[in-house]
Amino acid sequence: MVRRPEPAPEASAPPAELFETPVFPQLIELFRKANRKYLYWDKFKQQLMPDGVEPADAWRLLKLARGMNKRIVPIQDVSDEWFSYARTEELERVLHVIDQQAGGNVTTSVSGLPKAVKQRYIISSLMEEAIASSQIEGAATTRRNAKDMLRAKRPANDRSEQMILNNYKTISKIKELKAEPLTPKLIVDLQGLLTKDALDDPGDCGRFRSEDDDIVIVSGGAGTNQVLHAPPPASEIEAEMIRLCAYANDDDSDFEHPVLKAIILHFWLAYLHPFADGNGRTARALFYLCMLKKGYWLFEYLSISRVIKNRDAHYYRAFLYSEIDDADLTYFITFNLHAIEQSLSELWDYLERKSQEDNTIRSRLERESSLNRRQRAILMRALREPDTEFTIESHQTSHDVSYASSRNDLRELETKGYLVRSKRGREYVYQPADDIASKLDD
Numbered sequence: 237m238v239r240r241p242e243p244a245p246e247a248s249a250p251p252a253e254l255f256e257t258p259v260f261p262q263l264i265e266l267f268r269k270a271n272r273k274y275l276y277w278d279k280f281k282q283q284l285m286p287d288g289v290e291p292a293d294a295w296r297l298l299k300l301a302r303g304m305n306k307r308i309v310p311i312q313d314v315s316d317e318w319f320s321y322a323r324t325e326e327l328e329r330v331l332h333v334i335d336q337q338a339g340g341n342v343t344t345s346v347s348g349l350p351k352a353v354k355q356r357y358i359i360s361s362l363m364e365e366a367i368a369s370s371q372i373e374g375a376a377t378t379r380r381n382a383k384d385m386l387r388a389k390r391p392a393n394d395r396s397e398q399m400i401l402n403n404y405k406t407i408s409k410i411k412e413l414k415a416e417p418l419t420p421k422l423i424v425d426l427q428g429l430l431t432k433d434a435l436d437d438p439g440d441c442g443r444f445r446s447e448d449d450d451i452v453i454v455s456g457g458a459g460t461n462q463v464l465h466a467p468p469p470a471s472e473i474e475a476e477m478i479r480l481c482a483y484a485n486d487d488d489s490d491f492e493h494p495v496l497k498a499i500i501l502h503f504w505l506a507y508l509h510p511f512a513d514g515n516g517r518t519a520r521a522l523f524y525l526c527m528l529k530k531g532y533w534l535f536e537y538l539s540i541s542r543v544i545k546n547r548d549a550h551y552y553r554a555f556l557y558s559e560i561d562d563a564d565l566t567y568f569i570t571f572n573l574h575a576i577e578q579s580l581s582e583l584w585d586y587l588e589r590k591s592q593e594d595n596t597i598r599s600r601l602e603r604e605s606s607l608n609r610r611q612r613a614i615l616m617r618a619l620r621e622p623d624t625e626f627t628i629e630s631h632q633t634s635h636d637v638s639y640a641s642s643r644n645d646l647r648e649l650e651t652k653g654y655l656v657r658s659k660r661g662r663e664y665v666y667q668p669a670d671d672i673a674s675k676l677d678d
Contacts, residue, residue, distance in 0.1 A: 238552045240464060241560060244277035250297040259286035267298050271324045274570040276557045302564070310483050311504050313563050314468055319503075321496075321565040330573040334495055337580050338534035359634055361537045363387075366403035368541035369520050372548055375399045387630030388663075398434040399517075406430050406521055411536070414528045418484040420477040423505070426521050431514040440512035444473045447512075464556060467509035476508050484526065498526035499572045503565060506555065520544075523572075537583055543575040551575075600676045610635050611645050615654055615676070618668035626655070626666040 254260065263286060270280055280298065281291040306320040313319065321327075367375075367382045375396040382400045385392065392398040406429040416422065428442025435441055448469050468476065484501055492500070502523040509515050520541055527535045544551045554571035558564055600619075601612050614631070617624055632642035646666050649655040653675055655666040669675065 238464065238549055238556070241276060241553065241556055242278055244561060245292040245295055247299065247562075248296060250300060251293055254289070254293060254297055257286075257288070259289060262286040263289065263294060263297065266294065267301055268325070270298060271302075271322075272326045273574075274324065274326070274566050276561060276567065299562075302566070306564075309500050309565060310479060311500070311507065311563075311565075313507075313559065314466060317563045319558070319563040319565045321500075321569050324566065324570075326570065327496075327566075327573060330577050331493055331495055333577055333580070334532070334573075338538075338576075339530070339532045358536050359636075361539055362404060362407050364539035365407055365524070365541050366400050368539055368545045369517050370396070370399040370403050372541060372545050372551075373399065373514075373516050384625070384630075387633050388627050389629050389633060392433075395434050398432075399430075402430050402432055402434060403517060403521075407524060410521060410525045411528060413525060418481045418522075418525075420474065420481055423477065423481075423510075423518065423522065426525075427511050427514045427518045430517045430521065431511075435513050437512070444477075444510050445470050445512040464552075465507075465509070465559065467507065473508060473510045477510060480504050480508070494530035494532070495527070495573070495576070496569060498523045498530070499569050500565065501526055502572065503555070503558065503568050507559070534580075534583075538576070538579040540572075540575055540579050543578050543582075547575070604676070608645070610637065610641075611649055614645065614649060615672070618654070618672055619676075622668050622672075624668065627663055629663070 254263065266283060266286070270283065273279075275283070277295055280295055283291075285291055285294055302322045305322045305324075307323060308318050308320045311319040363383050363386050364379075366386070367379055371377075377394075377396045377400070382397065385397055385401065386404055392401045406426060409429065410426075413422065424442055424444065431441045448467075480501065483504075484497070502519045505519040505522055506515055511518065523540075524535060550571060554567045557567035561567070598612075598616070601607065601615060604612075604615075607615070610631070613635070614626060626646060628639060628642045628646060631637075631646060632639055635642070637645075646655060646657075646664075650657050650666060654669055654672050656669050657664050657666050659665070
């Protein structure tokens with residue numbers, strides 16, 4: 237349950253003796269630790285303080301230090317205060333990691349993969365992102381059911397599946413939009429794609445909201461609702477969206493690191509809350525689009541939303557911290573940078589694990605010289621995941637081939653005894669044979 241964070245101590249000058257005390261070096265180390273995760277008051281006050289130092293006084297000194305390295309961004313809150321962020325050592329470190337691993341023409345274990353394998357990883361990542369981003373917004377279905385739907389290209393059975401299907405189609409389309417300048421209409425179109433046939437009021441699809449809505453969460457019994465976020469009034473949306481797009485498209489003014497800029501745009505859209513529904517999904521799609529626009533090609537392989545979903549309370553809390561603590565956007569930026577870094581780490585771990593598995597399995601398949609690369613991929617997956625089901629449509633989607641090629645691949649594997657075919661409704665379903673491993677060992 238996400239609650240509005242407790243207020244921090246009132247702002248005032250820290251006691252002068254803190255600068256002269258022998259424990260000042262300990263305070264500096266405490267501040268460095270606090271800035272790694274960019275702690276807010278509710279977590280900072282729980283840290284071990286130097287002898288004789290009150291948490292509130294240490295907090296005031298930390299706030300003073302943070303304020304000396306602030307950079308203003310073009311977002312105003314409802315009180316007309318400008319948001320800003322601090323370029324901490326931690327931000328610089330993670331940005332360096334992202335630049336090294338996810339941008340430019342760097343050579344990685346991903347860039348060296350065969351084209352067909354790359355395509356398979358990209359499709360899997362798009363599915364993961366679509367599923368997780370929708371689940372953050374309340375889609376109630378399992379990853380397995382959702383992936384089966386996407387692979388088989390079957391229609392959605394309910395609103396949750398429709399959300400995921402919309403997300404998948406939208407993220408797939410974003411790659412076609414990366415050369416276009418950002419406009420309010422493009423963002424409205426993204427929201428329309430994401431929310432089609434998935435809203436209580438179909439009229440809210442593909443248009444800005446016309447009413448002033450608070451975002452409310454039930455935090456207890458009767459009468460204990462809390463307003464978590466009161467966005468700017470609807471009358472300001474169109475003008476703000478023009479400003480947002482101008483900032484996104486401006487590469488000539490003061491330099492802003494592209495990753496920071498994408499996260500700032502993510503926050504700005506979520507803060508403005510321009511739609512009646514679908515704001516979170518649209519904000520994350522906007523972030524993804526901005527990263528691809530700036531050449532961070534590896535993001536095609538990452539599912540940031542999967543990391544966010546596993547820490548969704550922290551995600552919302554980082555947003556609220558930024559809103560209530562003097563419009564300090566560093567909380568939200570730090571959380572998202574760490575989510576990206578974790579996604580990168582998971583990608584490398586996944587590739588290393590799959591590489592080892594594939595090497596073992598590939599050696600077992602080398603004796604089957606009659607198989608093409610797609611059939612080898614099917615058998616490798618069948619060995620790793622014995623419960624997997626294949627259909628002509630799902631195989632066609634995964635490998636981007638014609639219907640006829642997909643059908644022939646599966647029928648040949650059935651003939652060789654590696655797959656078993658059954659009929660479900662009007663389509664054929666292929667499953668790994670019980671003795672598939674021993675057949676490959678023959």
